[in-house]
Amino acid sequence: MAGAYYSADVLEPGADWRLLVTERFLAAFGPATTVSTMSTLWRIAADETLGLDALIAAIPVRGVAAVDSYAIAALGRTMTFVVRGGGCADVSVAGRVRRVDARGSEPWYVAEITGVERFAVGPLQRSPGDLVQQPQDLPIDGGVVFGPWLGWSAESAVVPPPRSAPAPVQAPHQPALHTLDPNDTNVLGDLGRRAASLRRHRGEPPATAPTPETQSATAFRLGERAPERVDAPVYVGRQPRSPRVTGGVLPRLVRVESPSREVSATHIELRPTREGLLLTDLESTNGTVVRQPGTGVRRLESGECLPVVPGTLIDIGDGNVIEILAYR
Incomplete structure:
Protein backbone atom coordinates (compact mmCIF):
# COMPACT_ATOMS: atom_id res chain seq x y z
CA MET A 1 0.00 0.00 0.00
CA ALA A 2 1.26 3.49 -0.83
CA GLY A 3 2.18 5.47 2.27
CA ALA A 4 4.15 2.80 4.16
CA TYR A 5 7.92 2.94 4.50
CA TYR A 6 10.66 1.58 6.73
CA SER A 7 14.22 2.29 7.71
CA ALA A 8 16.93 0.16 6.14
CA ASP A 9 19.42 0.97 8.90
CA VAL A 10 21.42 -2.05 9.99
CA LEU A 11 21.09 -2.84 13.68
CA GLU A 12 23.18 -5.22 15.74
CA PRO A 13 22.64 -8.90 14.84
CA GLY A 14 19.28 -10.22 16.00
CA ALA A 15 17.89 -6.78 16.94
CA ASP A 16 15.74 -6.15 13.84
CA TRP A 17 11.98 -6.15 14.31
CA ARG A 18 9.65 -8.04 11.97
CA LEU A 19 7.63 -5.47 10.01
CA LEU A 20 4.31 -6.48 8.41
CA VAL A 21 2.34 -4.45 5.86
CA THR A 22 -1.03 -5.12 4.24
CA GLU A 23 -3.82 -2.88 2.94
CA ARG A 24 -5.47 -2.83 6.38
CA PHE A 25 -2.67 -3.37 8.91
CA LEU A 26 0.83 -2.16 9.65
CA ALA A 27 2.61 -3.97 12.48
CA ALA A 28 6.01 -4.40 14.09
CA PHE A 29 6.82 -7.53 16.11
CA GLY A 30 9.81 -8.02 18.41
CA PRO A 31 13.06 -9.66 17.25
CA ALA A 32 12.21 -12.98 18.94
CA THR A 33 9.12 -13.52 16.75
CA THR A 34 9.56 -16.73 14.76
CA VAL A 35 9.24 -17.12 11.00
CA SER A 36 6.36 -19.56 11.51
CA THR A 37 4.47 -16.99 13.61
CA MET A 38 5.04 -14.26 11.03
CA SER A 39 3.76 -16.55 8.28
CA THR A 40 0.54 -17.15 10.22
CA LEU A 41 0.07 -13.47 11.05
CA TRP A 42 0.65 -12.46 7.43
CA ARG A 43 -2.06 -14.83 6.18
CA ILE A 44 -4.55 -13.49 8.72
CA ALA A 45 -3.68 -9.83 8.10
CA ALA A 46 -4.06 -10.31 4.33
CA ASP A 47 -7.46 -12.04 4.65
CA GLU A 48 -10.15 -9.39 4.19
CA THR A 49 -12.72 -11.56 5.98
CA LEU A 50 -10.71 -11.43 9.22
CA GLY A 51 -10.35 -8.45 11.51
CA LEU A 52 -8.08 -7.08 14.22
CA ASP A 53 -9.47 -9.47 16.85
CA ALA A 54 -8.41 -12.47 14.77
CA LEU A 55 -4.92 -11.04 14.27
CA ILE A 56 -4.38 -10.42 17.99
CA GLY A 95 1.14 18.28 13.96
CA ARG A 96 1.48 17.06 17.54
CA VAL A 97 3.07 13.71 18.32
CA ARG A 98 1.63 11.36 20.91
CA ARG A 99 3.39 8.19 22.02
CA VAL A 100 1.16 5.16 22.63
CA ASP A 101 2.83 2.48 24.73
CA ALA A 102 1.75 -0.32 27.03
CA ARG A 103 3.20 1.06 30.31
CA GLY A 104 2.71 -2.26 32.06
CA SER A 105 -0.84 -2.87 30.82
CA GLU A 106 -1.70 -6.54 30.37
CA PRO A 107 -2.29 -8.31 28.11
CA TRP A 108 -2.02 -5.27 25.81
CA TYR A 109 -2.96 -1.58 25.51
CA VAL A 110 -5.38 -0.15 22.92
CA ALA A 111 -5.93 3.40 21.65
CA GLU A 112 -8.37 4.58 18.97
CA ILE A 113 -7.28 7.86 17.34
CA THR A 114 -9.02 9.99 14.67
CA GLY A 115 -7.32 12.41 12.30
CA VAL A 116 -4.00 10.56 12.10
CA GLU A 117 -1.55 12.19 9.68
CA ARG A 118 1.52 10.04 10.24
CA PHE A 119 2.65 7.30 12.56
CA ALA A 120 5.48 4.89 13.17
CA VAL A 121 5.43 1.56 15.00
CA GLY A 122 8.41 -0.20 16.53
CA PRO A 123 10.40 -0.48 19.77
CA LEU A 124 10.23 1.99 22.65
CA GLN A 125 13.86 2.95 22.08
CA ARG A 126 13.12 4.66 18.77
CA SER A 127 13.03 8.44 18.46
CA PRO A 128 9.69 10.20 17.73
CA GLY A 129 11.68 12.36 15.30
CA ASP A 130 11.72 9.37 12.96
CA LEU A 131 8.16 10.32 11.93
CA VAL A 132 9.70 12.56 9.30
CA GLN A 133 10.35 10.34 6.30
CA GLN A 134 13.96 10.48 5.12
CA PRO A 135 15.23 10.07 1.52
CA GLN A 136 16.99 6.83 2.45
CA ASP A 137 13.83 5.23 3.87
CA LEU A 138 12.38 2.48 1.68
CA PRO A 139 8.74 2.29 0.53
CA ILE A 140 6.85 -0.97 1.00
CA ASP A 141 3.56 -1.90 -0.69
CA GLY A 142 3.03 -5.11 1.27
CA GLY A 143 4.84 -8.05 2.78
CA VAL A 144 7.17 -8.79 5.69
CA VAL A 145 10.63 -7.23 6.07
CA PHE A 146 13.22 -6.80 8.82
CA GLY A 147 14.08 -3.35 10.13
CA PRO A 148 14.21 -1.06 13.18
CA TRP A 149 10.75 0.50 12.69
CA LEU A 150 7.87 0.94 10.23
CA GLY A 151 6.27 4.27 9.24
CA TRP A 152 3.14 5.51 7.49
CA SER A 153 2.14 8.89 6.06
CA ALA A 154 -1.26 10.04 4.81
CA GLU A 155 0.39 12.23 2.17
CA SER A 156 0.52 9.40 -0.33
CA ALA A 157 -1.67 6.79 1.30
CA VAL A 158 -5.21 5.66 0.59
CA VAL A 159 -6.84 4.75 3.90
CA PRO A 160 -9.29 1.86 3.52
CA PRO A 161 -12.80 3.08 4.39
CA PRO A 162 -15.30 1.13 6.48
CA ARG A 163 -16.82 -1.65 4.37
CA SER A 164 -20.10 0.24 4.10
CA ALA A 165 -18.43 3.38 2.71
CA PRO A 166 -18.23 3.80 -1.07
CA ALA A 167 -15.04 5.85 -1.28
CA PRO A 168 -11.64 6.06 0.46
CA VAL A 169 -10.72 8.82 2.85
CA GLN A 170 -8.97 11.83 1.36
CA ALA A 171 -5.54 12.56 2.78
CA PRO A 172 -5.70 15.54 5.18
CA HIS A 173 -3.56 18.67 4.97
CA GLN A 174 -0.19 18.13 6.63
CA PRO A 175 0.82 20.83 9.14
CA ALA A 176 4.42 21.07 10.24
CA LEU A 177 5.49 18.44 12.76
CA HIS A 178 6.55 19.60 16.20
CA THR A 179 8.54 17.80 18.84
CA LEU A 180 7.00 15.25 21.17
CA ASP A 181 4.60 16.99 23.56
CA PRO A 182 4.97 15.32 27.00
CA ASN A 183 1.52 16.62 27.96
CA ASP A 184 -0.07 14.81 25.00
CA THR A 185 1.11 11.29 25.88
CA ASN A 186 -0.44 8.71 28.13
CA VAL A 187 1.85 9.69 31.03
CA LEU A 188 0.14 9.52 34.43
CA GLY A 189 -0.04 12.67 36.49
CA ASP A 190 -1.79 13.90 39.62
CA LEU A 191 -5.50 13.23 39.04
CA GLY A 192 -6.51 14.91 42.29
CA ARG A 193 -9.95 14.30 43.72
CA ARG A 194 -10.92 11.35 41.56
CA ALA A 195 -7.65 9.52 42.27
CA ALA A 196 -8.30 10.03 45.98
CA SER A 197 -11.83 8.65 45.62
CA LEU A 198 -10.42 5.44 44.14
CA ARG A 199 -8.04 5.01 47.07
CA ARG A 200 -10.93 5.41 49.52
CA HIS A 201 -13.18 2.92 47.72
CA ARG A 202 -12.83 -0.49 49.41
CA GLY A 203 -9.19 0.27 50.19
CA GLU A 204 -6.20 -0.08 47.91
CA PRO A 205 -6.24 -2.71 45.12
CA PRO A 206 -3.74 -5.56 45.69
CA ALA A 207 -0.15 -4.46 45.08
CA THR A 208 0.68 -7.60 43.11
CA ALA A 209 -0.52 -8.45 39.63
CA PRO A 210 -3.27 -11.09 39.34
CA THR A 211 -2.33 -14.71 38.71
CA PRO A 212 -3.57 -16.61 35.63
CA GLU A 213 -6.12 -18.33 37.89
CA THR A 214 -7.66 -15.02 39.04
CA GLN A 215 -7.14 -12.68 36.12
CA SER A 216 -10.41 -13.45 34.29
CA ALA A 217 -12.73 -10.47 34.82
CA THR A 218 -16.36 -11.38 34.18
CA ALA A 219 -18.36 -9.29 36.67
CA PHE A 220 -18.60 -5.78 38.09
CA ARG A 221 -20.07 -3.97 41.07
CA LEU A 222 -21.23 -0.34 40.93
CA GLY A 223 -20.87 1.29 44.34
CA GLU A 224 -22.90 -0.66 46.89
CA ARG A 225 -25.10 -2.41 44.31
CA ALA A 226 -25.08 -6.18 43.96
CA PRO A 227 -22.44 -7.65 41.61
CA GLU A 228 -23.53 -8.19 38.01
CA ARG A 229 -22.06 -10.67 35.56
CA VAL A 230 -20.73 -9.36 32.23
CA ASP A 231 -21.98 -11.85 29.63
CA ALA A 232 -22.95 -9.16 27.09
CA PRO A 233 -21.79 -5.60 26.37
CA VAL A 234 -22.58 -3.26 29.28
CA TYR A 235 -23.09 0.49 28.76
CA VAL A 236 -22.93 2.77 31.80
CA GLY A 237 -23.98 6.43 31.94
CA ARG A 238 -26.62 8.99 32.96
CA GLN A 239 -28.99 7.89 30.20
CA PRO A 240 -27.16 5.04 28.50
CA ARG A 241 -27.96 3.58 25.12
CA SER A 242 -26.16 1.12 22.90
CA PRO A 243 -24.01 3.11 20.43
CA ARG A 244 -22.71 0.05 18.56
CA VAL A 245 -24.05 -2.85 16.57
CA THR A 246 -24.06 -5.76 18.99
CA GLY A 247 -24.45 -8.67 16.56
CA GLY A 248 -27.76 -9.84 17.97
CA VAL A 249 -26.59 -9.85 21.60
CA LEU A 250 -28.85 -7.72 23.78
CA PRO A 251 -26.64 -5.19 25.65
CA ARG A 252 -27.19 -4.22 29.28
CA LEU A 253 -27.80 -0.54 30.08
CA VAL A 254 -26.76 0.63 33.56
CA ARG A 255 -27.99 4.05 34.64
CA VAL A 256 -26.19 6.08 37.33
CA GLU A 257 -27.06 9.30 39.15
CA SER A 258 -24.94 12.33 38.25
CA PRO A 259 -26.27 15.54 39.86
CA SER A 260 -23.40 17.67 38.53
CA ARG A 261 -23.50 15.90 35.12
CA GLU A 262 -19.88 14.75 35.37
CA VAL A 263 -21.03 11.43 33.90
CA SER A 264 -21.82 11.44 30.18
CA ALA A 265 -25.09 10.04 28.84
CA THR A 266 -23.28 6.88 27.68
CA HIS A 267 -19.92 7.08 29.44
CA ILE A 268 -18.20 3.68 29.18
CA GLU A 269 -18.56 0.23 27.68
CA LEU A 270 -17.56 -3.04 29.34
CA ARG A 271 -17.27 -5.73 26.67
CA PRO A 272 -16.44 -9.41 27.25
CA THR A 273 -13.87 -10.85 24.83
CA ARG A 274 -12.01 -14.14 24.56
CA GLU A 275 -8.99 -12.49 26.18
CA GLY A 276 -10.96 -10.95 29.07
CA LEU A 277 -12.94 -7.81 29.82
CA LEU A 278 -12.34 -4.68 27.73
CA LEU A 279 -13.13 -1.19 29.06
CA THR A 280 -13.75 1.63 26.54
CA ASP A 281 -14.26 5.32 27.26
CA LEU A 282 -17.04 6.31 24.83
CA GLU A 283 -15.71 9.81 24.16
CA SER A 284 -16.94 10.99 27.56
CA THR A 285 -16.83 14.69 28.41
CA ASN A 286 -14.99 14.43 31.74
CA GLY A 287 -13.00 11.26 31.15
CA THR A 288 -12.61 7.94 32.95
CA VAL A 289 -10.09 7.36 35.76
CA VAL A 290 -8.78 3.82 36.32
CA ARG A 291 -6.68 2.15 39.00
CA GLN A 292 -5.53 -1.41 38.31
CA PRO A 293 -3.85 -3.87 40.70
CA GLY A 294 -0.12 -3.26 40.91
CA THR A 295 -0.24 0.01 38.89
CA GLY A 296 -0.91 3.68 39.46
CA VAL A 297 -3.92 5.76 38.55
CA ARG A 298 -4.47 6.67 34.91
CA ARG A 299 -7.00 8.70 32.97
CA LEU A 300 -8.28 7.10 29.78
CA GLU A 301 -8.27 9.37 26.77
CA SER A 302 -11.43 9.88 24.74
CA GLY A 303 -12.24 6.65 22.90
CA GLU A 304 -9.41 4.72 24.56
CA CYS A 305 -9.71 0.99 25.32
CA LEU A 306 -8.04 -0.90 28.15
CA PRO A 307 -8.14 -4.58 29.22
CA VAL A 308 -9.16 -4.77 32.90
CA VAL A 309 -8.65 -7.46 35.52
CA PRO A 310 -10.32 -8.22 38.87
CA GLY A 311 -9.49 -5.56 41.44
CA THR A 312 -9.62 -2.72 38.91
CA LEU A 313 -11.48 0.42 40.08
CA ILE A 314 -13.12 2.73 37.52
CA ASP A 315 -14.26 6.26 38.44
CA ILE A 316 -16.66 7.80 35.89
CA GLY A 317 -17.48 10.86 37.98
CA ASP A 318 -19.89 12.12 40.66
CA GLY A 319 -18.72 9.40 43.04
CA ASN A 320 -19.70 6.54 40.73
CA VAL A 321 -16.98 3.90 41.13
CA ILE A 322 -17.14 0.53 39.36
CA GLU A 323 -15.19 -2.42 40.76
CA ILE A 324 -14.20 -5.24 38.38
CA LEU A 325 -14.70 -8.72 39.84
CA ALA A 326 -14.06 -12.34 38.98
CA TYR A 327 -17.39 -14.17 38.65
CA ARG A 328 -17.85 -16.95 41.18
Missing part, protein backbone atom coordinates in the same frame (compact mmCIF):
# COMPACT_ATOMS: atom_id res chain seq x y z
CA ALA A 57 -5.81 -13.82 18.92
CA ALA A 58 -3.23 -15.52 16.66
CA ILE A 59 -0.23 -13.95 18.44
CA PRO A 60 1.35 -16.56 20.75
CA VAL A 61 1.47 -15.40 24.37
CA ARG A 62 2.93 -18.54 25.98
CA GLY A 63 5.66 -21.08 25.25
CA VAL A 64 8.86 -20.78 23.27
CA ALA A 65 7.11 -18.92 20.41
CA ALA A 66 5.56 -16.26 22.70
CA VAL A 67 5.64 -12.71 21.32
CA ASP A 68 6.15 -10.33 24.24
CA SER A 69 6.48 -7.08 22.27
CA TYR A 70 4.57 -5.69 19.32
CA ALA A 71 2.79 -2.63 17.93
CA ILE A 72 -0.13 -2.98 15.50
CA ALA A 73 -1.97 -0.26 13.58
CA ALA A 74 -5.37 -1.01 12.02
CA LEU A 75 -6.01 1.57 9.30
CA GLY A 76 -9.29 3.42 8.86
CA ARG A 77 -10.90 6.80 9.43
CA THR A 78 -10.37 6.10 13.11
CA MET A 79 -7.15 4.13 13.53
CA THR A 80 -6.72 1.52 16.24
CA PHE A 81 -3.29 0.99 17.80
CA VAL A 82 -2.57 -2.11 19.90
CA VAL A 83 0.75 -2.28 21.75
CA ARG A 84 2.36 -4.76 24.11
CA GLY A 85 5.60 -4.97 26.06
CA GLY A 86 8.43 -3.05 24.40
CA GLY A 87 6.37 -1.98 21.38
CA CYS A 88 5.03 1.52 20.83
CA ALA A 89 3.36 3.76 18.25
CA ASP A 90 4.24 7.43 17.71
CA VAL A 91 1.19 9.13 16.21
CA SER A 92 0.91 12.62 14.71
CA VAL A 93 -2.46 14.43 14.87
CA ALA A 94 -2.64 18.12 13.91
Whole structure:
Protein backbone atom coordinates (compact mmCIF):
# COMPACT_ATOMS: atom_id res chain seq x y z
CA MET A 1 0.00 0.00 0.00
CA ALA A 2 1.26 3.49 -0.83
CA GLY A 3 2.18 5.47 2.27
CA ALA A 4 4.15 2.80 4.16
CA TYR A 5 7.92 2.94 4.50
CA TYR A 6 10.66 1.58 6.73
CA SER A 7 14.22 2.29 7.71
CA ALA A 8 16.93 0.16 6.14
CA ASP A 9 19.42 0.97 8.90
CA VAL A 10 21.42 -2.05 9.99
CA LEU A 11 21.09 -2.84 13.68
CA GLU A 12 23.18 -5.22 15.74
CA PRO A 13 22.64 -8.90 14.84
CA GLY A 14 19.28 -10.22 16.00
CA ALA A 15 17.89 -6.78 16.94
CA ASP A 16 15.74 -6.15 13.84
CA TRP A 17 11.98 -6.15 14.31
CA ARG A 18 9.65 -8.04 11.97
CA LEU A 19 7.63 -5.47 10.01
CA LEU A 20 4.31 -6.48 8.41
CA VAL A 21 2.34 -4.45 5.86
CA THR A 22 -1.03 -5.12 4.24
CA GLU A 23 -3.82 -2.88 2.94
CA ARG A 24 -5.47 -2.83 6.38
CA PHE A 25 -2.67 -3.37 8.91
CA LEU A 26 0.83 -2.16 9.65
CA ALA A 27 2.61 -3.97 12.48
CA ALA A 28 6.01 -4.40 14.09
CA PHE A 29 6.82 -7.53 16.11
CA GLY A 30 9.81 -8.02 18.41
CA PRO A 31 13.06 -9.66 17.25
CA ALA A 32 12.21 -12.98 18.94
CA THR A 33 9.12 -13.52 16.75
CA THR A 34 9.56 -16.73 14.76
CA VAL A 35 9.24 -17.12 11.00
CA SER A 36 6.36 -19.56 11.51
CA THR A 37 4.47 -16.99 13.61
CA MET A 38 5.04 -14.26 11.03
CA SER A 39 3.76 -16.55 8.28
CA THR A 40 0.54 -17.15 10.22
CA LEU A 41 0.07 -13.47 11.05
CA TRP A 42 0.65 -12.46 7.43
CA ARG A 43 -2.06 -14.83 6.18
CA ILE A 44 -4.55 -13.49 8.72
CA ALA A 45 -3.68 -9.83 8.10
CA ALA A 46 -4.06 -10.31 4.33
CA ASP A 47 -7.46 -12.04 4.65
CA GLU A 48 -10.15 -9.39 4.19
CA THR A 49 -12.72 -11.56 5.98
CA LEU A 50 -10.71 -11.43 9.22
CA GLY A 51 -10.35 -8.45 11.51
CA LEU A 52 -8.08 -7.08 14.22
CA ASP A 53 -9.47 -9.47 16.85
CA ALA A 54 -8.41 -12.47 14.77
CA LEU A 55 -4.92 -11.04 14.27
CA ILE A 56 -4.38 -10.42 17.99
CA ALA A 57 -5.81 -13.82 18.92
CA ALA A 58 -3.23 -15.52 16.66
CA ILE A 59 -0.23 -13.95 18.44
CA PRO A 60 1.35 -16.56 20.75
CA VAL A 61 1.47 -15.40 24.37
CA ARG A 62 2.93 -18.54 25.98
CA GLY A 63 5.66 -21.08 25.25
CA VAL A 64 8.86 -20.78 23.27
CA ALA A 65 7.11 -18.92 20.41
CA ALA A 66 5.56 -16.26 22.70
CA VAL A 67 5.64 -12.71 21.32
CA ASP A 68 6.15 -10.33 24.24
CA SER A 69 6.48 -7.08 22.27
CA TYR A 70 4.57 -5.69 19.32
CA ALA A 71 2.79 -2.63 17.93
CA ILE A 72 -0.13 -2.98 15.50
CA ALA A 73 -1.97 -0.26 13.58
CA ALA A 74 -5.37 -1.01 12.02
CA LEU A 75 -6.01 1.57 9.30
CA GLY A 76 -9.29 3.42 8.86
CA ARG A 77 -10.90 6.80 9.43
CA THR A 78 -10.37 6.10 13.11
CA MET A 79 -7.15 4.13 13.53
CA THR A 80 -6.72 1.52 16.24
CA PHE A 81 -3.29 0.99 17.80
CA VAL A 82 -2.57 -2.11 19.90
CA VAL A 83 0.75 -2.28 21.75
CA ARG A 84 2.36 -4.76 24.11
CA GLY A 85 5.60 -4.97 26.06
CA GLY A 86 8.43 -3.05 24.40
CA GLY A 87 6.37 -1.98 21.38
CA CYS A 88 5.03 1.52 20.83
CA ALA A 89 3.36 3.76 18.25
CA ASP A 90 4.24 7.43 17.71
CA VAL A 91 1.19 9.13 16.21
CA SER A 92 0.91 12.62 14.71
CA VAL A 93 -2.46 14.43 14.87
CA ALA A 94 -2.64 18.12 13.91
CA GLY A 95 1.14 18.28 13.96
CA ARG A 96 1.48 17.06 17.54
CA VAL A 97 3.07 13.71 18.32
CA ARG A 98 1.63 11.36 20.91
CA ARG A 99 3.39 8.19 22.02
CA VAL A 100 1.16 5.16 22.63
CA ASP A 101 2.83 2.48 24.73
CA ALA A 102 1.75 -0.32 27.03
CA ARG A 103 3.20 1.06 30.31
CA GLY A 104 2.71 -2.26 32.06
CA SER A 105 -0.84 -2.87 30.82
CA GLU A 106 -1.70 -6.54 30.37
CA PRO A 107 -2.29 -8.31 28.11
CA TRP A 108 -2.02 -5.27 25.81
CA TYR A 109 -2.96 -1.58 25.51
CA VAL A 110 -5.38 -0.15 22.92
CA ALA A 111 -5.93 3.40 21.65
CA GLU A 112 -8.37 4.58 18.97
CA ILE A 113 -7.28 7.86 17.34
CA THR A 114 -9.02 9.99 14.67
CA GLY A 115 -7.32 12.41 12.30
CA VAL A 116 -4.00 10.56 12.10
CA GLU A 117 -1.55 12.19 9.68
CA ARG A 118 1.52 10.04 10.24
CA PHE A 119 2.65 7.30 12.56
CA ALA A 120 5.48 4.89 13.17
CA VAL A 121 5.43 1.56 15.00
CA GLY A 122 8.41 -0.20 16.53
CA PRO A 123 10.40 -0.48 19.77
CA LEU A 124 10.23 1.99 22.65
CA GLN A 125 13.86 2.95 22.08
CA ARG A 126 13.12 4.66 18.77
CA SER A 127 13.03 8.44 18.46
CA PRO A 128 9.69 10.20 17.73
CA GLY A 129 11.68 12.36 15.30
CA ASP A 130 11.72 9.37 12.96
CA LEU A 131 8.16 10.32 11.93
CA VAL A 132 9.70 12.56 9.30
CA GLN A 133 10.35 10.34 6.30
CA GLN A 134 13.96 10.48 5.12
CA PRO A 135 15.23 10.07 1.52
CA GLN A 136 16.99 6.83 2.45
CA ASP A 137 13.83 5.23 3.87
CA LEU A 138 12.38 2.48 1.68
CA PRO A 139 8.74 2.29 0.53
CA ILE A 140 6.85 -0.97 1.00
CA ASP A 141 3.56 -1.90 -0.69
CA GLY A 142 3.03 -5.11 1.27
CA GLY A 143 4.84 -8.05 2.78
CA VAL A 144 7.17 -8.79 5.69
CA VAL A 145 10.63 -7.23 6.07
CA PHE A 146 13.22 -6.80 8.82
CA GLY A 147 14.08 -3.35 10.13
CA PRO A 148 14.21 -1.06 13.18
CA TRP A 149 10.75 0.50 12.69
CA LEU A 150 7.87 0.94 10.23
CA GLY A 151 6.27 4.27 9.24
CA TRP A 152 3.14 5.51 7.49
CA SER A 153 2.14 8.89 6.06
CA ALA A 154 -1.26 10.04 4.81
CA GLU A 155 0.39 12.23 2.17
CA SER A 156 0.52 9.40 -0.33
CA ALA A 157 -1.67 6.79 1.30
CA VAL A 158 -5.21 5.66 0.59
CA VAL A 159 -6.84 4.75 3.90
CA PRO A 160 -9.29 1.86 3.52
CA PRO A 161 -12.80 3.08 4.39
CA PRO A 162 -15.30 1.13 6.48
CA ARG A 163 -16.82 -1.65 4.37
CA SER A 164 -20.10 0.24 4.10
CA ALA A 165 -18.43 3.38 2.71
CA PRO A 166 -18.23 3.80 -1.07
CA ALA A 167 -15.04 5.85 -1.28
CA PRO A 168 -11.64 6.06 0.46
CA VAL A 169 -10.72 8.82 2.85
CA GLN A 170 -8.97 11.83 1.36
CA ALA A 171 -5.54 12.56 2.78
CA PRO A 172 -5.70 15.54 5.18
CA HIS A 173 -3.56 18.67 4.97
CA GLN A 174 -0.19 18.13 6.63
CA PRO A 175 0.82 20.83 9.14
CA ALA A 176 4.42 21.07 10.24
CA LEU A 177 5.49 18.44 12.76
CA HIS A 178 6.55 19.60 16.20
CA THR A 179 8.54 17.80 18.84
CA LEU A 180 7.00 15.25 21.17
CA ASP A 181 4.60 16.99 23.56
CA PRO A 182 4.97 15.32 27.00
CA ASN A 183 1.52 16.62 27.96
CA ASP A 184 -0.07 14.81 25.00
CA THR A 185 1.11 11.29 25.88
CA ASN A 186 -0.44 8.71 28.13
CA VAL A 187 1.85 9.69 31.03
CA LEU A 188 0.14 9.52 34.43
CA GLY A 189 -0.04 12.67 36.49
CA ASP A 190 -1.79 13.90 39.62
CA LEU A 191 -5.50 13.23 39.04
CA GLY A 192 -6.51 14.91 42.29
CA ARG A 193 -9.95 14.30 43.72
CA ARG A 194 -10.92 11.35 41.56
CA ALA A 195 -7.65 9.52 42.27
CA ALA A 196 -8.30 10.03 45.98
CA SER A 197 -11.83 8.65 45.62
CA LEU A 198 -10.42 5.44 44.14
CA ARG A 199 -8.04 5.01 47.07
CA ARG A 200 -10.93 5.41 49.52
CA HIS A 201 -13.18 2.92 47.72
CA ARG A 202 -12.83 -0.49 49.41
CA GLY A 203 -9.19 0.27 50.19
CA GLU A 204 -6.20 -0.08 47.91
CA PRO A 205 -6.24 -2.71 45.12
CA PRO A 206 -3.74 -5.56 45.69
CA ALA A 207 -0.15 -4.46 45.08
CA THR A 208 0.68 -7.60 43.11
CA ALA A 209 -0.52 -8.45 39.63
CA PRO A 210 -3.27 -11.09 39.34
CA THR A 211 -2.33 -14.71 38.71
CA PRO A 212 -3.57 -16.61 35.63
CA GLU A 213 -6.12 -18.33 37.89
CA THR A 214 -7.66 -15.02 39.04
CA GLN A 215 -7.14 -12.68 36.12
CA SER A 216 -10.41 -13.45 34.29
CA ALA A 217 -12.73 -10.47 34.82
CA THR A 218 -16.36 -11.38 34.18
CA ALA A 219 -18.36 -9.29 36.67
CA PHE A 220 -18.60 -5.78 38.09
CA ARG A 221 -20.07 -3.97 41.07
CA LEU A 222 -21.23 -0.34 40.93
CA GLY A 223 -20.87 1.29 44.34
CA GLU A 224 -22.90 -0.66 46.89
CA ARG A 225 -25.10 -2.41 44.31
CA ALA A 226 -25.08 -6.18 43.96
CA PRO A 227 -22.44 -7.65 41.61
CA GLU A 228 -23.53 -8.19 38.01
CA ARG A 229 -22.06 -10.67 35.56
CA VAL A 230 -20.73 -9.36 32.23
CA ASP A 231 -21.98 -11.85 29.63
CA ALA A 232 -22.95 -9.16 27.09
CA PRO A 233 -21.79 -5.60 26.37
CA VAL A 234 -22.58 -3.26 29.28
CA TYR A 235 -23.09 0.49 28.76
CA VAL A 236 -22.93 2.77 31.80
CA GLY A 237 -23.98 6.43 31.94
CA ARG A 238 -26.62 8.99 32.96
CA GLN A 239 -28.99 7.89 30.20
CA PRO A 240 -27.16 5.04 28.50
CA ARG A 241 -27.96 3.58 25.12
CA SER A 242 -26.16 1.12 22.90
CA PRO A 243 -24.01 3.11 20.43
CA ARG A 244 -22.71 0.05 18.56
CA VAL A 245 -24.05 -2.85 16.57
CA THR A 246 -24.06 -5.76 18.99
CA GLY A 247 -24.45 -8.67 16.56
CA GLY A 248 -27.76 -9.84 17.97
CA VAL A 249 -26.59 -9.85 21.60
CA LEU A 250 -28.85 -7.72 23.78
CA PRO A 251 -26.64 -5.19 25.65
CA ARG A 252 -27.19 -4.22 29.28
CA LEU A 253 -27.80 -0.54 30.08
CA VAL A 254 -26.76 0.63 33.56
CA ARG A 255 -27.99 4.05 34.64
CA VAL A 256 -26.19 6.08 37.33
CA GLU A 257 -27.06 9.30 39.15
CA SER A 258 -24.94 12.33 38.25
CA PRO A 259 -26.27 15.54 39.86
CA SER A 260 -23.40 17.67 38.53
CA ARG A 261 -23.50 15.90 35.12
CA GLU A 262 -19.88 14.75 35.37
CA VAL A 263 -21.03 11.43 33.90
CA SER A 264 -21.82 11.44 30.18
CA ALA A 265 -25.09 10.04 28.84
CA THR A 266 -23.28 6.88 27.68
CA HIS A 267 -19.92 7.08 29.44
CA ILE A 268 -18.20 3.68 29.18
CA GLU A 269 -18.56 0.23 27.68
CA LEU A 270 -17.56 -3.04 29.34
CA ARG A 271 -17.27 -5.73 26.67
CA PRO A 272 -16.44 -9.41 27.25
CA THR A 273 -13.87 -10.85 24.83
CA ARG A 274 -12.01 -14.14 24.56
CA GLU A 275 -8.99 -12.49 26.18
CA GLY A 276 -10.96 -10.95 29.07
CA LEU A 277 -12.94 -7.81 29.82
CA LEU A 278 -12.34 -4.68 27.73
CA LEU A 279 -13.13 -1.19 29.06
CA THR A 280 -13.75 1.63 26.54
CA ASP A 281 -14.26 5.32 27.26
CA LEU A 282 -17.04 6.31 24.83
CA GLU A 283 -15.71 9.81 24.16
CA SER A 284 -16.94 10.99 27.56
CA THR A 285 -16.83 14.69 28.41
CA ASN A 286 -14.99 14.43 31.74
CA GLY A 287 -13.00 11.26 31.15
CA THR A 288 -12.61 7.94 32.95
CA VAL A 289 -10.09 7.36 35.76
CA VAL A 290 -8.78 3.82 36.32
CA ARG A 291 -6.68 2.15 39.00
CA GLN A 292 -5.53 -1.41 38.31
CA PRO A 293 -3.85 -3.87 40.70
CA GLY A 294 -0.12 -3.26 40.91
CA THR A 295 -0.24 0.01 38.89
CA GLY A 296 -0.91 3.68 39.46
CA VAL A 297 -3.92 5.76 38.55
CA ARG A 298 -4.47 6.67 34.91
CA ARG A 299 -7.00 8.70 32.97
CA LEU A 300 -8.28 7.10 29.78
CA GLU A 301 -8.27 9.37 26.77
CA SER A 302 -11.43 9.88 24.74
CA GLY A 303 -12.24 6.65 22.90
CA GLU A 304 -9.41 4.72 24.56
CA CYS A 305 -9.71 0.99 25.32
CA LEU A 306 -8.04 -0.90 28.15
CA PRO A 307 -8.14 -4.58 29.22
CA VAL A 308 -9.16 -4.77 32.90
CA VAL A 309 -8.65 -7.46 35.52
CA PRO A 310 -10.32 -8.22 38.87
CA GLY A 311 -9.49 -5.56 41.44
CA THR A 312 -9.62 -2.72 38.91
CA LEU A 313 -11.48 0.42 40.08
CA ILE A 314 -13.12 2.73 37.52
CA ASP A 315 -14.26 6.26 38.44
CA ILE A 316 -16.66 7.80 35.89
CA GLY A 317 -17.48 10.86 37.98
CA ASP A 318 -19.89 12.12 40.66
CA GLY A 319 -18.72 9.40 43.04
CA ASN A 320 -19.70 6.54 40.73
CA VAL A 321 -16.98 3.90 41.13
CA ILE A 322 -17.14 0.53 39.36
CA GLU A 323 -15.19 -2.42 40.76
CA ILE A 324 -14.20 -5.24 38.38
CA LEU A 325 -14.70 -8.72 39.84
CA ALA A 326 -14.06 -12.34 38.98
CA TYR A 327 -17.39 -14.17 38.65
CA ARG A 328 -17.85 -16.95 41.18
